[in-house]
Structures are given as C-alpha cells and as structure tokens.
Amino acid sequence: xxxxxxxxxxxxxxxxxxxxxxxxxxxxDNKGAAVADAVVSLVPLDAATNxxxxxxxxxxxxxxxxxxxxxxxxxxxxxxxxxxxxxxxVQHHVYSLSKAKKFELPLYNPGSVESIVFDVPxxxxxxxNIHDWMLAYVLVVPTPYYAKSDGAGAASVTAPAGRYRLxxxxxxxxxxxxxxxxxxxxxxxxxxxxLTLKPDRRIRRGPEGKxxxxx
Amino acid sequence: xxxxRFRHFSSKLLLLLAGLMALVQVAVYLLISRANEAAAIDHxxxxxxxxxxxxRQNLAERIAYLAGSAKVMSSDYPIRQLMMQDPLDPRTxxxxxxxxxxxxxxxVITLFSLDGRVLALSDPxxxxxxxxxxxxxxxxxxxxDMEQASGYSYLAGKLHVxxxxxxxxxxxxxxxxxxxxxxxxxxxxxxxxxxxxLEVTFTSDDPEEKTPRVLTTTLDPxxxxxxxxxxMAPKQGPLDSEMVTLNGEPYLTLFQEIELLGEAPVRxxxxxxxxxxxxxxxELENKVLLISLAALAVATIAALWIARGVSQPLHQxxxxxxxxxxxxxTRRINLDRxxxxxxxxxxxxxMTAGLAERDKVRDLLGxxxxxxxxxxxxxxxxQLGGEEREVTVLFxxxxxxxxxxxxxxxxxxxALLNRYLDRMSAVVEKHGGVVDKYIGDAIMALFGxxxxxxxxxxxxxxxARAMGDALDDLNRELAAEGKAPLAFGIGINTxxxxxxxxxxxxxxxxxxxxDGVNLAARLExxxxxxGYETAxxxxxxxxRAAGEVDTxxxxxxxxxxxxxxxxxxxxxxxxxxxxxxxx
Numbered sequence: 001x002x003x004x005x006x007x008x009x010x011x012x013x014x015x016x017x018x019x020x021x022x023x024x025x026x027x028x029d030n031k032g033a034a035v036a037d038a039v040v041s042l043v044p045l046d047a048a049t050n051x052x053x054x055x056x057x058x059x060x061x062x063x064x065x066x067x068x069x070x071x072x073x074x075x076x077x078x079x080x081x082x083x084x085x086x087x088x089x090v091q092h093h094v095y096s097l098s099k100a101k102k103f104e105l106p107l108y109n110p111g112s113v114e115s116i117v118f119d120v121p122x123x124x125x126x127x128x129n130i131h132d133w134m135l136a137y138v139l140v141v142p143t144p145y146y147a148k149s150d151g152a153g154a155a156s157v158t159a160p161a162g163r164y165r166l167x168x169x170x171x172x173x174x175x176x177x178x179x180x181x182x183x184x185x186x187x188x189x190x191x192x193x194x195l196t197l198k199p200d201r202r203i204r205r206g207p208e209g210k211x212x213x214x215x
Numbered sequence: 216x217x218x219x220r221f222r223h224f225s226s227k228l229l230l231l232l233a234g235l236m237a238l239v240q241v242a243v244y245l246l247i248s249r250a251n252e253a254a255a256i257d258h259x260x261x262x263x264x265x266x267x268x269x270x271r272q273n274l275a276e277r278i279a280y281l282a283g284s285a286k287v288m289s290s291d292y293p294i295r296q297l298m299m300q301d302p303l304d305p306r307t308x309x310x311x312x313x314x315x316x317x318x319x320x321x322x323v324i325t326l327f328s329l330d331g332r333v334l335a336l337s338d339p340x341x342x343x344x345x346x347x348x349x350x351x352x353x354x355x356x357x358x359x360d361m362e363q364a365s366g367y368s369y370l371a372g373k374l375h376v377x378x379x380x381x382x383x384x385x386x387x388x389x390x391x392x393x394x395x396x397x398x399x400x401x402x403x404x405x406x407x408x409x410x411x412x413l414e415v416t417f418t419s420d421d422p423e424e425k426t427p428r429v430l431t432t433t434l435d436p437x438x439x440x441x442x443x444x445x446x447m448a449p450k451q452g453p454l455d456s457e458m459v460t461l462n463g464e465p466y467l468t469l470f471q472e473i474e475l476l477g478e479a480p481v482r483x484x485x486x487x488x489x490x491x492x493x494x495x496x497x498e499l500e501n502k503v504l505l506i507s508l509a510a511l512a513v514a515t516i517a518a519l520w521i522a523r524g525v526s527q528p529l530h531q532x533x534x535x536x537x538x539x540x541x542x543x544x545t546r547r548i549n550l551d552r553x554x555x556x557x558x559x560x561x562x563x564x565x566m567t568a569g570l571a572e573r574d575k576v577r578d579l580l581g582x583x584x585x586x587x588x589x590x591x592x593x594x595x596x597x598q599l600g601g602e603e604r605e606v607t608v609l610f611x612x613x614x615x616x617x618x619x620x621x622x623x624x625x626x627x628x629x630a631l632l633n634r635y636l637d638r639m640s641a642v643v644e645k646h647g648g649v650v651d652k653y654i655g656d657a658i659m660a661l662f663g664x665x666x667x668x669x670x671x672x673x674x675x676x677x678x679a680r681a682m683g684d685a686l687d688d689l690n691r692e693l694a695a696e697g698k699a700p701l702a703f704g705i706g707i708n709t710x711x712x713x714x715x716x717x718x719x720x721x722x723x724x725x726x727x728x729x730d731g732v733n734l735a736a737r738l739e740x741x742x743x744x745x746g747y748e749t750a751x752x753x754x755x756x757x758x759r760a761a762g763e764v765d766t767x768x769x770x771x772x773x774x775x776x777x778x779x780x781x782x783x784x785x786x787x788x789x790x791x792x793x794x795x796x797x798x
Contacts, residue, residue: 066519067310090307093293107307130293130311151586203317 008168021161022188023145023181025052027153027168029197035170036152037073040138041146042157042164045180061085062126062136064092068127069136073171075146076138078121085113093129100124100140107212109211133205135169172197224529225522229548232518233511240507247503251496252489256467259487263469264454266485270471273407277397278378280758282363285380285393291315294382298390308335315466315651323396327353327379329389348476349394352379366474374399374417374430377476388762401431408433414486418443420472420479430481438462442484458489487583528556532563544571553611601715601727606663607675607707607757608732609648610739611639611682614702632656634731635701638685646678651726657739664714664727672709673759679705679751683789686777704750705787706739708732709757730778731756737775738784749786758785 005009027038061083063070067090088110095104100122105114107130118124118140128134130175145164148157161183169176173195183189221227288294289355297308312324316337324337331350348368356364356379365378375396384390397403404415416439417430432439438461447470448457456469466486473481490497528550535548544567582590614637615621634734636658640650643660647668651659660678663671682705690700710731716723738752747770758764767785774781 090310091297091304093296107293107300109304130297130307130314132314205313205317 016157019161019185020158021183021185022158023166023183024073024154024156024158024188024190025147025149025168025193026190027149027155027193027195029195034151035195035197036148036149036151036153037156038149038153038168038170038173038193039073039075039141039146040149040155040157040166040193041139041141041143041169042076042159042181043141043143043167044145044152044159045163045165047162059083062138064088064094064128064134067092067131067134069134069206071136073139073148075138076118076140076149077144077146078140078142079117079119079138081115081117082138083113085114086110090132092131094126095129096124096126098122098124103136104129131205133203135202139169140169142214156188159183166191168193168195170195170197174198223522223526225519225526228522228525229515229518232521233515236511236514238446240511242352244500244503244507248500249626251493251500255489255492255496259467259489259492260456260469261458262411262413262483262487263467264409266288266413267469267471268455269411270407270415270483270485273403273410274300274399277376278365279399280366281319281321281376281378281395282380283361284321285324285378287394288315288319288324289380289382289393295384298382298384303334305335308339309339311335319395321395321397323375323394325349325394325396326615327380327392327394329357330389331392334391335560346394348377349379349392349396351476352377352394353392357389367473367481368478370396370398374481391511399431401433404433406432410486411486414466414484414488416442416484416486417783418482418484420482423479427482432522434461434486442468442486459484459486495558525556528560530553535563538572539567542574544568544574563735571768579648583684601713601717603711604664604667605709605711605712606661606714606727606731607671607709607760608712608727608735609643609658609660609662609675609705609707610735611658611660611705612739613705614704614743616656616701619699619701631698631701635686638689639682639765642681642685643678646674646681648674648678652724659732659736661714661727665711665725670761672707672757675707675709675757676753676761677791679707679753679787680789683750702750704739704742705752706735706737706742707751707753707757707787708735708738710734713765733777734782741773741775741784747786749788751787751789752784753787755785 018177020052023040023042025038025040027035027040029035034073060074060076060080061070062074065087067088070087084105086092086108091107091109093104093107094114095100100120101116101118103116108114115213118138121140121142124138124140126134126136126138145157145159147157149155157168163182165183166179177193177195181191182195189213219461221230260591276350287497290614293311293411297304297311305329308326312326312335316322316324322338324345326334326335326336327346327349328493331353333346336346344466348366348370351368352366353366355361363378363380365376367374367376369375370377375398377394377396379392379394381389382391382393399417404417407413407415414433416432418439419428419430427443429436429439429443432442434442441461442459445459445468450457450470453471454469456467459468461467466488471483471485473483529550530549531548535546538546547564547567548560550557577589616632620630623631635656643650643658646662648660648662649664649665649666652663660675662675668674682703686701686703693700696771708731710729712727712731713730714725714727716725717728734754738754740751741747742750749768749770752762752770753767755764758767764785767787770784770786772781772783
C-alpha cells in the first residue's frame with residue numbers, strides 16, 4: 001500500500017516538475033459565432049493516463065434547480081465523483097442510459113443530495129424521468145488537462161510541455177475532433193477551432209399551461 | 216296596332232340584327248350566370264356537408280388521440296411511482312403533468328382522484344373550480360364502467376373538448392382519472408378552414424344570454440357578431456344550408472350544434488362566400504360579356520353596312536322613279552351589282568327605256584293620226600273590226616290643185632299643201648272633228664268618231680264654215696306673198712257607218728267605211744258643178760241632224776254615182792268667197 005502511494009506521488013511529481021505551458025483555444029461554429037460548452041481536453045501521449053491523479057479542487061456537482069440541470073455540460077477526469085443536489089421544489093428522477101455510466105437516482109425529494117462516481121471516460125447523458133426537457137451532459141476524460149469554453153468560446157488549458165492528443169467535444173458535434181499537438185514551455189499555443197454543429201434539438205420546456213395541440 | 220314605324224329600312228335592319236344579337240347574347244349571359252350561380256350554390260352546399268363531416272371527424276379524431284395519449288400516460292412508469300407516494304406530492308405531480316402536456320400537446324391535463332377531486336392540474340391558471348365538467352365525465356365513466364368518456368364544455372370560459380381516461384393499477388382497477396382537454400379555438404377553426412376552405416364560427420347559443428357570444432371565428436369580428444345574432448331558418452334535414460348575408464356579402468351557411476356537458480349547446484356555422492366561389496365563373500362571365508359586346512359592335516357595323524348597301528340603291532331607285540314619273544326618261548341607274556338590286560335596276564332601266572319608247576310612239580302616233588284616234592288606239596286592244604255608229608263625214612278637196620302643182624316646184628307645192636292642210640286640220644280639230652286621212656290635197660274628217668258626239672252634224676257644218684274663213688285668211692296671206700289663191704269644195708254627209716281598225720294584223724288604220732262615206736265624197740265632187748254655185752254641199756241627213764234643213768239652200772235631189780236612191784242636197788253658203796271661178 002505504501003509502495004503504491006509512493007508510486008502515485010512520483011507519477012504526480014514527474015510531469016509537474018516540467019515547466020507548464022498554456023494551450024488556448026477559441027471555438028466558433030461555421031457561422032463564426034462563439035461556441036460555449038465546448039470541451040477541450042489534452043491527453044498526454046508520453047505518460048500513462050491512469051497514472052494521472054485528479055486535481056484537487058472544489059467538489060463537482062450538477063444541481064437540479066427550477067426543473068433544470070444547473071450545468072448543461074460538466075467535464076470531469078475519470079474517477080471523479082459528482083454530487084446531484086436537489087435544490088428544487090419538486091422531486092426528480094435522474095437517469096443515464098449512456099455506455100460510460102448507466103445509473104438512476106430514483107425520485108428524491110428537494111433538499112436531498114445524491115452522488116455518483118464516473119470512472120469510465122466517455123459521454124454520459126443525463127435525463128429526468130418525469131421532466132422531459134431536463135438534459136445535461138457529463139464528459140468523462142482520461143486527463144486532468146481540460147477546459148470548457150465560456151460564452152466567448154474561449155477555453156484555456158495549462159499542461160506540462162509535451163505531446164498531447166487534443167480532443168474537442170461538444171454535445172452537438174457529430175464526431176469528436178482529434179489531433180496531435182506538442183506543447184513547448186516557451187510560449188502558449190493558440191488554436192482556433194471551427195465546429196460544424198448539428199441543430200439544437202433540445203426539448204423546449206413549454207410555457208406552463210400555454211400548450212395547444214394544434215400545430 | 217303599330218306604335219312605331221320605321222322611316223328607314225336601315226334602322227329596321229339595324230334594330231333587327233343588333234337587337235336579335237343582343238337578345239341572344241343577353242339570354243346566353245343570363246343563362247350562364249344563372250347556371251354558374253346554381254352550380255356554385257350546389258357546390259358550396261356539398262362542400263358544407265363535407266365540411267361538417269370533416270369537422271365532426273376532426274373532433275372525433277382529436278378525442279381518439281387524446282384518449283390514446285391519456286392511456287399511454289396512465290401506464291407511464293413515473294406516474295405510478297409518484298402515485299405510490301404517500302402523501303402525494305402535488306408539485307411534482309404537476310411538473311410531471313406538464314411533461315405529459317408537452318408530450319401530447321394538450322394544454323390541460325388534470326389528475327383526479329376516484330371521487331373526482333383534483334390531485335394535480337397541468338395549468339396553474341386553470342383553477343380547480345373549472346374542473347367541474349371533468350367531474351361529470353368521471354361520474355358518467357364510473358357509472359357506465361367506460362374506458363373513456365368525452366364531451367364538450369367551457370373551461371375558464373373557453374370551449375374545450377374534454378376526455379377522461381382511467382389510470383389503471385392494474386386494469387381493470389381504477390386508481391385515478393386523467394382528464395385531458397383541448398381548446399376549440401382559433402387554431403382549430405383555422406385548421407378546419409385550411410382543409411375545407413370554409414369559414415368556421417362558433418357561437419354560444421345560450422337562451423339565457425341576450426346576445427350570443429362569438430367563441431371563435433375565422434371571419435372578420437364584425438361579421439361574426441352579425442352571424443351570432445342571425446336566427447337560424449328552420450331546417451328540413453340536418454345538413455341543409457341557408458343563405459346568410461354578412462356585410463352585404465352572401466354566404467351559404469350550414470349550422471351545426473354541439474351539445475355541451477350540462478350547458479346550452481354551441482352553434483357552429485360553416486360558411487363559404489358565394490362571391491368567392493363564383494369568382495372564377497364571374498371572370499368567365501366577364502369575358503363572355505366582352506366577347507358579346509364585341510360581337511354586338513361587329514353585328515351593328517355589319518347591319519349598317521348591309522342596310523346601306525340596300526337602302527342606298529333603293530334611294531337611287533326612288534329618286535329615279537320620281538324623275539320617270541315627272542316624264543324624264545333620259546336618266547339611267549347605274550348599280551354595279553350582281554344581286555337582286557342589280558337586276559332590279561337593270562329592269563328599271565329597261566322599263567324607263569320602254570316608257571321612253573312608248574312616249575315617243577304616242578307622240579308620233581298623235582302626229583300620224585289625230586290625237587283622239589291615237590288615244591282610242593292606245594286605249595283599245597288594237598283589234599281589227601269595228602262598230603256601227605252614226606258619224607258625220609266631211610270631205611274637202613282643193614280645186615285645180617293638179618294644175619297648180621304643175622306650175623310650182625314640188626317642194627313649194629308640198630310646202631303650200633302642208634300650210635293649207637295644217638290650217639284646215641286645226642279648224643277641224645277645233646270643232647271636235649278628227650282628220651281621218653289626207654288623200655293628196657283632200658281631207659277626210661270625221662265628227663262623232665272615234666268619240667261619239669250627238670251634235671256631230673252641227674259641228675261639221677260649223678267646221679265647214681270655219682274652214683271657209685280659214686281659207687280666206689290663207690288666201691290673203693298668199694296674196695300678200697304674191698301667190699295664187701286656193702279654193703276648195705266640201706261635201707258633208709251624216710250616216711251610220713262602220714268605224715274601227717282596218718287593215719292587216721301588223722298594220723291598221725282607224726277609219727270609217729260605208730255608203731255614207733262615199734256619199735260625202737260624191738257630194739264634194741258635186742261642188743265642182745257650176746250649177747250649184749256653192750263650195751259646200753251637205754246631204755239632207757246632215758242638214759236635218761244639224762237642224763238646218765230650213766235655213767240651208769236646197770239644191771234638190773240628186774242621184775249620185777253608185778247610189779240608187781235620190782238624195783236631197785243643200786248648199787251651205789260660206790261667206791268666204793265666190794264660188795269657184797275655175798272648174
């Protein structure tokens with residue numbers, strides 16, 4: 001057990017000993033509009049991914065508020081735990097039928113918190129059994145080096161210099177964009193990404209009581 | 216009785232052609248227009264019936280759809296999970312119902328307990344107080360153990376179609392009821408309009424309401440308000456339509472009713488504008504009208520042209536006729552036509568030529584024969600044969616004319632003779648006598664023929680005396696000219712003779728024949744006898760006829776050549792001149 005811990009520590013210290021470099025991505029769609037919620041991840045090619053420890057930080061959570069998931073896209077390193085607090089006035093029934101993680105959190109009351117560990121990299125789509133319009137994505141990545149683009153389409157990742165497999169993912173992207181990059185410690189690397197997104201097909205939550213059947 | 220007479224043939228023809236044309240076209244136009252309208256009304260009526268069926272079908276399908284959707288909802292897993300909770304969580308239930316509302320696109324989904332209490336309502340604005348009609352349906356379904364129940368009612372004042380289905384746990388055990396409602400609103404009206412092309416109007420038909428409300432309509436609001444107030448005509452069949460005029464536009468309208476749950480029924484008006492339906496036909500009618508007007512114009516022009524073609528030559532003919540009537544035969548009509556009018560003008564020209572010829576003949580006849588004989592000839596059929604009548608025949612003869620003619624050149628002889636004959640003839644004609652013929656220098660004149668005259672003898676005597684005067688005048692002229700005077704002898708007899716046309720079939724004379732005529736000639740010859748000392752000898756018959764037996768100088772009886780009887784003769788002493796010097 002001691003040996004394992006030591007190994008882990010070494011693995012952790014190894015890359016961090018190298019000087020960090022910054023990768024900055026600007027994500028747009030093919031109409032030139034900034035794309036938010038795009039996930040940029042850098043998977044090291046020179047180190048075993050399973051040797052990478054999750055970064056220490058505030059706990060990750062996907063809340064249910066006002067009958068919506070609080071973050072549409074959440075990125076976690078494989079092995080992370082996500083908390084699902086119900087901060088709503090109604091019960092929710094979270095479920096996933098995704099390969100990366102199949103689970104359900106049966107109807108639970110406002111005020112309760114549930115949690116799930118996501119250990120397999122991949123996309124996990126979350127729904128709610130009684131509210132069709134509730135939708136959230138969890139992208140589980142095998143690396144601690146990732147970022148989600150903000151409203152301006154900017155995402156920046158700080159990682160040690162080295163070779164990486166760069167992956168850009170978005171819920172409406174047909175296939176994940178993959179390429180190889182090399183980060184040198186000299187200066188940050190800037191890259192522009194233009195994504196061809198599928199149309200947004202999310203179920204719109206109808207205004208309460210204003211539905212009419214005649215289309 | 217004729218109120219109007221055409222002064223012109225052209226206006227008659229024009230009126231006839233153009234009038235007939237217009238009549239036919241107006242008739243055609245009216246027929247087409249009527250047929251179109253009848254067809255349009257028929258078509259609309261059929262559309263309305265189909266529309267009514269489609270409308271009912273539409274509602275039935277919606278009910279079926281709602282019921283089917285509600286059945287799926289009622290067997291949904293989460294709703295069972297929620298229903299399992301005790302106590303129930305109304306908020307979560309409501310959020311779940313909103314999901315269902317989105318899924319089935321029904322704005323109102325309500326969950327009821329078995330006793331009809333509202334457990335949750337998808338529409339927060341729709342209060343529980345509006346759930347009453349659902350309660351009625353649930354009672355009905357419970358009572359009749361139905362798998363679904365449906366009906367129509369107002370929810371918050373708006374017309375809805377309502378369906379309730381049971382939430383089985385499991386079937387046939389009912390754990391709760393789902394109530395689903397669809398508004399019958401403008402969207403439905405528009406949906407029906409888009410499939411049927413009919414105007415759809417729903418009005419409340421509540422007898423307690425003074426003015427029926429317009430619930431929903433595809434019409435203009437003011438028209439819909441007018442329609443709401445319209446009193447339905449009594450119908451014979453449920454699918455009979457009636458004509459309703461809205462804002463001056465006729466709409467064929469089919470009224471239908473929907474029974475409501477515990478309330479007065481709702482009236483549905485399905486309509487189609489007659490004008491809209493007729494629009495393509497009207498377009499056609501307008502084209503027909505244009506063509507008709509064009510044809511009428513062409514017909515008018517054609518009629519005018521034809522009329523001119525007929526009336527102009529007729530005018531010419533009329534004009535020509537006036538000239539001919541006035542005796543002008545020199546004019547000719549020149550119509551360059553092959554038709555009947557051309558033939559007529561040719562005939563007219565021939566007639567004019569004929570008239571001119573006849574006139575010429577008449578003129579010539581008058582010169583050749585005396586005017587009376589000419590008239591007699593022209594009047595009668597120119598048949599050979601004559602009639603017996605009493606006439607007085609006068610013979611005159613110049614004395615010694617043969618001797619005279621030998622002394623003078625022939626032209627002068629003829630001139631002198633003509634001068635003499637002209638004077639004598641004038642005197643004879645003046646006294647109603649007719650010169651029958653000239654025989655060399657002799658004149659044979661008739662009195663009482665061809666025109667009968669009672670006083671023929673007196674006329675003849677007067678003529679003889681006047682002839683003497685005329686001869687005196689002529690002799691004075693001749694004397695002045697240094698020419699020798701003339702002398703004549705006259706014999707007059709009155710007798711019954713035959714008067715008529717004599718000669719061959721191709722050439723004939725009007726004359727008289729008989730003993731009496733010969734006697735006159737013989738009497739004239741007697742004047743040559745110096746013993747009688749007279750230039751004029753008349754028979755007793757003439758003297759008696761003239762009533763002058765007592766005044767005339769009797770010369771006694773003579774037996775003339777060829778006559779057996781003696782004839783008493785008388786001398787008429789004419790003042791003119793002594794009785795002939797030479798024999």
